[in-house]
Amino acid sequence: MKKFITPAIVALLCILTMANAQEKLIDRVVATVGSNIILQSEIDIQYAQAVAQGTKGDMNEHKCYLLQQLLTTKLLAQQAAIDSIEVSETEVDDEINRRMRYMTQQFGSKERLETFLRRSVLQYKEEMRTSVAEQLKAERMQSTIVQKINVTPQEVKRYFEALNPDSLPKFNTEFEIGEIVIKPVLTKEEKEQFRVRAEGYRKQVLDGTDFGTVARLYSEDGSAPYGGDLGYATRENYVKEFSAMAFKLKKGEVSPVFETQYGFHFLQVLDRRGEEVNVRHVLVKIKPTQPSLVRTKEKIDSVYNLVKSGKITFNTAASIYSDNNETKFNGGMLMNQQSNSRTTIISAEQLDKALFTAIDPLKPGEYSSPQQFVDERTGDIGYRFNFLKTRIPPHEANLNHDFAKIQEAARMDKVNRTLSEWFETRRLSTFIDINTDFMACDDLKIWTKNNDLATN
Numbered sequence: 179m180k181k182f183i184t185p186a187i188v189a190l191l192c193i194l195t196m197a198n199a200q201e202k203l204i205d206r207v208v209a210t211v212g213s214n215i216i217l218q219s220e221i222d223i224q225y226a227q228a229v230a231q232g233t234k235g236d237m238n239e240h241k242c243y244l245l246q247q248l249l250t251t252k253l254l255a256q257q258a259a260i261d262s263i264e265v266s267e268t269e270v271d272d273e274i275n276r277r278m279r280y281m282t283q284q285f286g287s288k289e290r291l292e293t294f295l296r297r298s299v300l301q302y303k304e305e306m307r308t309s310v311a312e313q314l315k316a317e318r319m320q321s322t323i324v325q326k327i328n329v330t331p332q333e334v335k336r337y338f339e340a341l342n343p344d345s346l347p348k349f350n351t352e353f354e355i356g357e358i359v360i361k362p363v364l365t366k367e368e369k370e371q372f373r374v375r376a377e378g379y380r381k382q383v384l385d386g387t388d389f390g391t392v393a394r395l396y397s398e399d400g401s402a403p404y405g406g407d408l409g410y411a412t413r414e415n416y417v418k419e420f421s422a423m424a425f426k427l428k429k430g431e432v433s434p435v436f437e438t439q440y441g442f443h444f445l446q447v448l449d450r451r452g453e454e455v456n457v458r459h460v461l462v463k464i465k466p467t468q469p470s471l472v473r474t475k476e477k478i479d480s481v482y483n484l485v486k487s488g489k490i491t492f493n494t495a496a497s498i499y500s501d502n503n504e505t506k507f508n509g510g511m512l513m514n515q516q517s518n519s520r521t522t523i524i525s526a527e528q529l530d531k532a533l534f535t536a537i538d539p540l541k542p543g544e545y546s547s548p549q550q551f552v553d554e555r556t557g558d559i560g561y562r563f564n565f566l567k568t569r570i571p572p573h574e575a576n577l578n579h580d581f582a583k584i585q586e587a588a589r590m591d592k593v594n595r596t597l598s599e600w601f602e603t604r605r606l607s608t609f610i611d612i613n614t615d616f617m618a619c620d621d622l623k624i625w626t627k628n629n630d631l632a633t634n
Contacts, residue, residue, distance in 0.1 A: 180340075195337045209245060209586050210611040211252035220309065221245055242619035245612075249625055253604055254316035261323065265314040268410055268454060273310050274303050275409045289586040323600055329588045338577055339589035346575045356492055356535055356565035358485075358508040359534070360468035360478045361558065369437075369464055376442035376462040383432055392460060399461040406458035412452060424457045454481075462552050465469065469549070478548045478561040485543055486615045492565045501560065510565065514582075517588075521582035523570070530554055533564065540566040 209216040224593075225237070233478060260339050270526040278291075278299060285291040288299055295302055329337070380398050385390050390405025397406050413421040419438045427433055427447045435444045445459035466474075481499045484490045497511025505512060511522045526534060548563040570579050577584060610625050617623065 180291040181462070192366075200601060206613075207251060208613045208616060210609065211249055211608075212256050212608050214254065214256060216245065216248045220248060220545060224248075233419045239619075242616060244627075245616055245619070246621055247611070249612075249622075250601070251313055251316040253601065253608065255312045256608070257604065258315040258319040259363075261322070263315055263318050265346065266309060267393060268412075269314055270307060270311045271410055272390060273314060274306055277310075278303060278307070279404060288404075320597070324593045324596055325594060327593050329585060333592070334585045334588045335582065336399065337400050337578065337591060338575075338584050348574050349525065350571075350572055351567075352570040353525050353526070353529070353537060353566065354522045354568035355504060355512050355524065355529075355533070356496065357502065357512060357562050358478070358496050358500045358510055359505075359560050360474055360481070361501040362470040362474045364464060364467060364470050368470060369466045371625065372436060372464050373437070373442050376444060376460065378430065379436055379460050379462070382443045383444075383446075387425070389432070389458060389460075393458060395461075397460040398463045399459065401459070406445075406460055407448070408457055408459065410449075410454040410456045412453055418609050419461075424455050429438050471559070475548070475550075476581055478563065480537045481547050482545065482563050487510065494547075496554040510566070517582060517586060519586050520581040522567075523579075525580060539564050540564075542566055542569055 202461050205217050205219045206600045207215045208218050208221065221241050221244050224247075225241055228240065228244070282288050282291050282299075285294065292298055379392050382392050390407070392404030393402055397403075399406065401408055404452065412427060415421075417438050417440075419436060420443065423433045423436055423443075424445060424447065427445075428446050430451060432442050432446045433443050439444075441463040443459050443461050445457045446572050447455060447457050449456040477499075481495055485492050493509035496506050499509055500506040502510075512524060514521045514528070516528060529537075532549075532551055536549060540546060544566055546566075548561050548565045550559065550561055551561055573579060575584065605625060606628065612622055612626060
């Protein structure tokens, strides 16, 4: 055992300390927004959670920031109520479960978390419900305010021309890259070893071993640390094979082993709630065998030769042969996942090391040789070769090469101006009162400035 306490545990202890303190101290109102109040305890709990996630710096300064965020949330949530904007119980549950998974991960187990909180996870989740629902309504209200905002090419041009020429951003090398991916396909005989393994885990459950324990020990899904629990979900949340099994069984039943695109599963229904079901499952992933990798290499070499010899275009080959569903219907071209605009321009820093190594020696129009790779998101093994369509050298921002980035910057500028105008209008027409203890915060003074309905 390590003879020290990790920073994450120390930080999360703050939650316990503050929670215990709140049981002994009388809470107080620190701000009022219309008919809503903000309590000191709301700020203290959010500060503890921020510290748990690594926030550093002056405590009082950060609490000023948190109060400003709460004022924003209350103002948006108040308008959401007026506009009849709602969030479902499922959405609230999902967000609460996401937060609890993070906290459980920091402590290492649900039991340790409950010991530190001195309350059950269920009790703590119920205490969070009101504030989480309010935050989700505020987010939805903000999305409603800006959802239809767009910018025309003329607005993009005006925005760019208004920028200071001496402060234009400079961009590193950028690329347009295509890829054709082929994944191993196993025969029924090759898959059998993985099905047998799943059957063995299922037998342990049927013989009396706790399902959650089996999931934590053996499941290869991200839900394993939580005993395989997937929370409440509708049919649409799962692939069809999984949904069919989950919604067929009665509460408490354990399914037979079945196959999906992710591997072999078996599941247990924990609860039903209307059109939602809460299940936990164990997943055994199907991993490539050596013969399947040999077949995959032979297939991609064949496709590569067809493309390189000009017998078939890269775009056509991608649509016919590629197993990457995100690119095959886009001519094999990679999309910039970090941009809100649909652009194929990707900066060098966004590429993983293996992909950059493959395309860096190429000239536009050339292809890299097929190579085995591991998908960073899924861990799946496959083969791919790439096509370098465009290489844009390092340059200062300009409309020709960087229209999509400038368009997004112009849109965000318009979004920010729209939100500022909305908040200013609501602020002036809403009663807002802030406790004098917080009026030393410079960023909070604007909330009551020239507010005819506010009290000083």
